[in-house]
Amino acid sequence: MSSVMLRPRLITLLSKHNRRVLSSGVASNAPKEPLIAAEALAADQPPPPAADPNSTASVRKSWSFLKYAIAGALTGATAATGYLSYAYSLQEIEEKTKDLRAAPSRYKVPDDTPAFDKFKSLLYSSAMTVPAKATELYLDARKMIEEQVKGYTEPYAEKLLPDLHPMERHVFTLVLDLQETLLYSYWTREKGWQTIKRPGVDAFLEHLAQYYEIVVYSDYSNMYVDPVMERLDTKHCVRYRLGKAATRYQNGQHYRDLSKLNRDPGKIIYLSAHARENSLQPENGAPIKPFKLELDDTALLDFIPFLEFVARNPPADIRQVLASYEGCDIPEEFIRRSREHRRKMQEQKQQGRLWRR
Secondary structure: OHHHHHHHHHHHHHHHHHHHHHHOOHHHHOOOOOOOOHHHHHHHOOOOOOOOHHHHHHHHHHHHHHHHHHHHHHHHHHHHHHHHHHHOOHHHHHHHOHHHHHHHHHOOOOOOOOHHHHHHHHHHHHHHHHHHHHHHHHHHHHHHHHHHHHHHHOOOOOOOOOOOOHHHOOOEEEEEEOEOOOEEEEEEOOOEEEEEEOOOHHHHHHHHOOOEEEEEEOOOOHHHHHHHHHHHOOOOOOOEEEOHHHOEEEOOEEEEOHHHOOOOHHHEEEEEOOOOOOEOOHHHEEEOOOOOOOOOOOHHHHHHHHHHHHHHOOOOOHHHHHHHOOOOOHHHHHHHHHHHHHHHHHHHHHHHHHHHO
16 A cells, blocks of 8 residues: 555656756756847948949940930931931932942842851841832931822822813813902901902903903812802813822922823913912913902903913914013003004005006
């Protein structure tokens, strides 16, 4: 019984002894070190190396030089392109750069060529490809731009009028300007736009429509010309109306290009108050006094005798006839010449009678 009682007591003592052994050791006897704050650790670290000011300045200078070089190259290329566009036409540039554009394709190296020669040819071909392609891009861009511009500056067709009937090929074409020749348009604050037709315009158109193919040519758009002509030409004496789209725009002005009318130049009379200023063929011009709302204006009616005489006695080339009236008022000069001609004819008749006697 005593052994039974001693056994649990012995177990208790052993367990207490083991707890002491387990609780003692390095961890319990080691000196405790204070914790170091994160700020102190960061402060104790050496600072990062400072950037070298010389290397930074050199990098900046390199970038600045590169930017200025690119800007200079672009400026030079733009200036060269502008000069070429101003000094040479598209056809001239195509002719001058023909060899340059064909250079890359000409250098084809045979297979048995030494490697060094192949390398040189490759370098040369690569060096010529860039300017050749740039030239082709410039030509394509300029061609496209000129085609777009041509739609605004050139007449809309090469032949503005249809072909004449074979029975009318002897007929002369009378081209009439609209503004200050057949009518006058002006604007006032009270009434807006006002259009006043010239005195005698109805009789003028009706009479000369018997002898001429009459065409009205204006630098106004057809949205303006057509309604005006519907009220002005109620008897439809005018065959064709040509507006702004049929003019040639250059130097800030719309010009009448009579060569696009599809008519014999020797049979065209251009009657206009600005016949010398707004026509590309001034030799066909017959100047008339500008209409400025004068109520007693008779300029159109004064022109009828001259125009009727030309139609009844058609010259081989009307331009030579108009040149003989240069610097003169055509209706007055025609009347003077007609009187002079009649006087000479009468004198010849009298001389013939005297010879018969």
